[in-house]
Amino acid sequence: MYDVAERSGVSIATVSRVYRNPDSVRAQTRERVLEAARELGYVPSGNARGLASRTTGVLGLCFPDYADPDAEADAENDSGADDAAMLYSDQIIRGMERAARRHGYALLIAASLQGGPESLVAKVAGRVDGFAVLAQTVPTEDLEVISRRLPVVMLAGPREIDHLDHLVVANAAGERELTRHLIEDHGLRRLAFVGGDPDSPDAEARFRGFREACGDAGLPVPEAPDLRTGMMTRAEGARAAETLLDRGGERPDAMVFANDQMAVGALRALERREVRVPEDMAVTGFDGIPLSRIVRPSLTTVRQPIRQLGEQAVELLVQRLADPSREPVSLELPVSLARRASCGCG
């Protein structure tokens, strides 16, 4: 910047003004400065700018590291063991990037590794004006500290820190509505719920919704999912479907999966076993991923507005940046039931 100032015969203040507030500089002077900047290959330092102005123009996102980065990514394996988590994060990233851009922010993303003062989380926190955190990616105590200095919004999961803005989708309500549909509209009675990791708040909330619907309908309310898988992937879903088929006792007439990936895997498995869907068995998912529309039979599911989750997160951050004293909010984004072929609709 000093070089640019010298070369164009002005002071550094003028150079700064050319970038910060072009109208306050005479057009002729401005041109001289820009010309010099071009010749010198001048790139304003975001660091210095941020330091002086106490703002970065960047928002952040911490999400779980969906895969070991050291694991060899073999080209042949496109089965996507970690598809579920990745799709989820991708959508949030998209949503946030969009909304951030609309507000003139860039987006800094980092999958959180283990904590410690020199973790990526700390790096993100130090370089942004505010950021969003996917549940269970950052230790609560770190968040506690960081959130005293800048806006943080928590996505999904329980609201661990009550002075933070918090955003969830209506997992329970959605699953409840879906289950009600199966019971009341299709007359199904023997529903099997396939959950995921007990640590997944989303999956657990969905199970809660499932239970509520069972209770509403006067059906027995299960204590725990009929089956839990670890990964919530297609492969696990397929295995779960087979396990349920092979189990003794009366065969269920519907399999309710905690997400779409598993449900899609189940559809394949049922096809192999020559169990007709939906005639012999209804199958449902949760999420509304693109694939759910494309598989045959198309999958009845609950559309989750993941991208909006990201967009809304940015909105909350921007709001709080504008008014730091605003009361913390906890929003639940609505979901919508997609009735399709796999439950007997459409």
Added chain:
Amino acid sequence: MYDVAERSGVSIATVSRVYRNPDSVRAQTRERVLEAARELGYVPSGNARGLASRTTGVLGLCFPDYADPDAEADAENDSGADDAAMLYSDQIIRGMERAARRHGYALLIAASLQGGPESLVAKVAGRVDGFAVLAQTVPTEDLEVISRRLPVVMLAGPREIDHLDHLVVANAAGERELTRHLIEDHGLRRLAFVGGDPDSPDAEARFRGFREACGDAGLPVPEAPDLRTGMMTRAEGARAAETLLDRGGERPDAMVFANDQMAVGALRALERREVRVPEDMAVTGFDGIPLSRIVRPSLTTVRQPIRQLGEQAVELLVQRLADPSREPVSLELPVSLARRASCGCG
């Protein structure tokens, strides 16, 4: 930081050392400092740190804004008009994030809007140690200037600036191999190529490969694609397929699409028209998106290592950061043919 120093009775230098170089501080002192930091909610300023150390620990990515951020995102529309571009960007983001993380970097992403000194590109450039640019997202002249100050790697597209590192996938070679397969192994002769936007370097390179294969086999070499679509989406692919069917003259025996999205759309359209795939018509795509494996018939395509593209971009940046004098390279990442049902294999 001054507050932390005061509270823990040390100098700011010691506080700095606690974070930068913990071992150089007595364990007892270190604890006192960390304790004070916790109490005060201290978050080191990335800006100041970056300013003083002349490095940010952040890498950047500029990608095309795949959709107007002001457009209403309606929940019901999950047909994904912009799926193609988004998937592509998502994968690159994933790849870069992974590799960046492995090297201890965070990733700053921004879809490039129009240029100008205050564009997001400038913001990104000022806040990172190096960054990657997807072809045609940043004006060449801007890149020219920026690349004099920090490492830039160009992804896909032609190599517009020859002192930059440059990364492409083997579009032409892949399409050539695919086309050769259709001609030689399946004995097809009337191939129709459906391209996309003439401005898409990828699509054009693929068409080049297609032409080469035609030439190799002694078939007539088309001047231009039999059809071009604007968006390269499923909907466009479906329309293209119908157009080709309805066209007078001899019906083709293979439709070669410039990407998977269009090919998948075409599969649906052909199904509706009761054209059997692959018996009556072979269909191929390009990209190897997950969906290509899942549709029925599964889609013969060329697997493109998009994620590796992102990873490799980071590797190049890291290398150049380590050795700024390294000769600029231009790498072509290999692709692989996925022979599946839609061409008559598998």
Added chain:
DNA sequence: CAGAGTGATGTATGCGCTTACAGGCAGCGC
């Protein structure tokens, strides 16, 4: 027990920018 050596800590400077404030310089009415 002096002097050298070692490890822990403090001092002070500068990283490149923003911005309040202070000129300088026209044009204006009187």
Added chain:
DNA sequence: GCGCTGCCTGTAAGCGCATACATCACTCTG
């Protein structure tokens, strides 16, 4: 001609940290 008003530009003081160098308290060696 004088003081005023506005517009443009320059001056200078930080922003919060890293780090070279200075300092200090010790331990060790002979």
